[in-house]
Amino acid sequence: GYSSGQILTGELKKTLIEILQKLVADHQVKRQQTSPPPSIVDPSSRIQVNDCSSSRKRKAPANDDVTMIRRPTSTIKRQKSTRFDPDQIFELETHYSQVDKYLSKQAAHKLSAKTGLLDDQVKRWFNNRRQRDTDL
Secondary structure, three states, X not given: OOOOOOOOOHHHHHHHHHHHHHHHHHHHHHHHHHOOOHHHOOHHHOOOOOOOOOOOOOOOOHHHOOOOOOOOHHHOOOOOOOOOOHXXXXXXXXXXXXXXXXXXXXXXXXXXXXXXXXXXXXXHHHHHXXXXXXXX
């Protein structure tokens, strides 16, 4: 047997994942055969997926106590925040204050070409700028 402190080998981990996936699939098939129509299924009886890397676990109801293994959230890459230089801010602020607080796709494209930013960065700047106005 394995104690709780031992690390699972790659092959053993793979085997356990396959077993869990088969159990979940079998459970879902059995559930579909015995479940009432979806319109009257209680949402609290659904299987919950727990992240094994998380220290906080969501407890599923006792009759559906199935855990699936998924990729840790630490592998998800987050886009770094953009540092706008003074020239970019000047162009964006000028358009915001003198032309329009809301961008069309064409205006976003022109401003992105003018400032050297991506369209999404320009749109995000305008969203944040409008939010700043409402927060004041």
